[in-house]
Amino acid sequence: MKFILFYFLILLSASLFSQDDSTFIRSIYNTALSEGKAYEDLRSLCKDIGARITGSAEAEMAIEWGKRRMESYGFDKVYLQEITVPHWERGTKEAGWIRMDNGSLIKVNLLALGGSIGTSGKMESELIGFSSLQELKDAPKSKIEGKIVFINQEMNEQQIQTFKAYGGCYPVRGTGAIEASKKGAKAVIIRSLGIPIDKHPHTGTMHYEDSIAKIPAAAISTQDAELLSQILTSGHAEFVLEMDCRDYPDVTSYNVIGELTGKNANNIITFGGHLDSWDTGEGAHDDGAGIVHTLEALRILKELNYKPNNTLRLVFFMNEENGNRGGKGYAEWAKLQTKENHILALESDRGGFAPRGFSMDGTADQIALLASFAPIFKEYDLHVFEKGYGGVDISPLKKTFEGIPLVGFVPDSQRYFDFHHAPSDVFENVNKRELELGCAAIASILYLFDQNL
Numbered sequence: 001m002k003f004i005l006f007y008f009l010i011l012l013s014a015s016l017f018s019q020d021d022s023t024f025i026r027s028i029y030n031t032a033l034s035e036g037k038a039y040e041d042l043r044s045l046c047k048d049i050g051a052r053i054t055g056s057a058e059a060e061m062a063i064e065w066g067k068r069r070m071e072s073y074g075f076d077k078v079y080l081q082e083i084t085v086p087h088w089e090r091g092t093k094e095a096g097w098i099r100m101d102n103g104s105l106i107k108v109n110l111l112a113l114g115g116s117i118g119t120s121g122k123m124e125s126e127l128i129g130f131s132s133l134q135e136l137k138d139a140p141k142s143k144i145e146g147k148i149v150f151i152n153q154e155m156n157e158q159q160i161q162t163f164k165a166y167g168g169c170y171p172v173r174g175t176g177a178i179e180a181s182k183k184g185a186k187a188v189i190i191r192s193l194g195i196p197i198d199k200h201p202h203t204g205t206m207h208y209e210d211s212i213a214k215i216p217a218a219a220i221s222t223q224d225a226e227l228l229s230q231i232l233t234s235g236h237a238e239f240v241l242e243m244d245c246r247d248y249p250d251v252t253s254y255n256v257i258g259e260l261t262g263k264n265a266n267n268i269i270t271f272g273g274h275l276d277s278w279d280t281g282e283g284a285h286d287d288g289a290g291i292v293h294t295l296e297a298l299r300i301l302k303e304l305n306y307k308p309n310n311t312l313r314l315v316f317f318m319n320e321e322n323g324n325r326g327g328k329g330y331a332e333w334a335k336l337q338t339k340e341n342h343i344l345a346l347e348s349d350r351g352g353f354a355p356r357g358f359s360m361d362g363t364a365d366q367i368a369l370l371a372s373f374a375p376i377f378k379e380y381d382l383h384v385f386e387k388g389y390g391g392v393d394i395s396p397l398k399k400t401f402e403g404i405p406l407v408g409f410v411p412d413s414q415r416y417f418d419f420h421h422a423p424s425d426v427f428e429n430v431n432k433r434e435l436e437l438g439c440a441a442i443a444s445i446l447y448l449f450d451q452n453l
Helices: 004-012 019-034 038-049 057-072 133-138 162-182 222-234 284-303 325-336 364-372 374-380 432-452
Strands: 077-089 095-100 105-107 110-112 123-130 148-151 187-191 217-220 237-242 246-260 264-274 310-317 341-347 355-361 384-387 406-411
Touching (some): 019 284, 057 077, 057 284, 057 310, 077 325, 095 222, 123 187, 123 222, 148 237, 162 187, 162 217, 187 237, 246 284, 264 325, 264 432, 341 432, 355 374, 364 384, 374 432, 406 432
Parallel strands (some): 187 217, 264 310, 264 341, 341 406, 355 384
Antiparallel strands (some): 077 246, 110 217, 123 237
């Protein structure tokens, strides 16, 4: 393997990188922090276009926006890759409220989960609560049939890495409607997947099974979940729900692609984020930040007149949130480009917070190469260079190109689930300097991979 000798040398010395490498990376950071375009690009994406759910007019606007931005930065190639995507709409704003035994009503902050069916008018029924998805699974059907289920499973605030806490609760959102329907429930309401106690409900994709009756599914804010749990602990309540969600036929959409052609033009390093977002908030952290991280990274390399060894291919993926058709479609399309040799992929989809490093889904040798970059990043406060997850959009490449390493950008995660899929995911909640530092980190590691692959 090309870098076996390199890895042995890494064990002997942490100073193999040339002064030219250090100087160039310093210039990347200087450009990002003093001459950056990322913050204005994010403002434009969030404010001029807004939320960008797949199949919407705003998603199509975002495609045009992305293509024009790439063209304005003078990349060697800019083009669209056609895909087919699902089209789900929330419809008229949802409404939900609690009816107490004394007749008083308490309105809750509520969002339909992505992909849910509607209620066909107002739905009301007795509410039954469970502290976890497992408790629901263990309950007898006779206790649940004909009722609306409430699952109050909290994200584990003791998890230092909040994505692990999210992963522990994801099945509640993903399969809660299936499990509740198996027991004869009329609908399911879940506690939003977020750590803070606030009024913002968090949406996100959910799933049905063809063999199980579909029921409406929604999330209420953590603040309302706390209240509802207290009510059910002390007595009885009914829940009233109205949602107008509906599915439409699949539509044509596009991934947006820009390239700097390398000396070895057929060697491809793919990197990017997802252009779509949920239809609440502005998709600022998820994944507007990832879009501008990677756009700015390529812009900076172009601005600094960097001539890559390998083709650097920037991809704005469409439809990560409710189908990953962009990621799957790109992997299938790339396989048809028979002269291409895909050597690495990188994704930014964990928000625009202060960078901490990079994780890699790869072999021991590939992870050793990533770890070898740590010394040069020490002065930039990056410390995570380890085995881990790449990203949803780039994950299909693993099946298409056996052995390809997948790299995930790792920012600080502590505040990510304050905003994830919520109305609060807006431009104002992204810090300019943290965003710019992420751009510089990504541009720098792309440079190092390009030099060492």
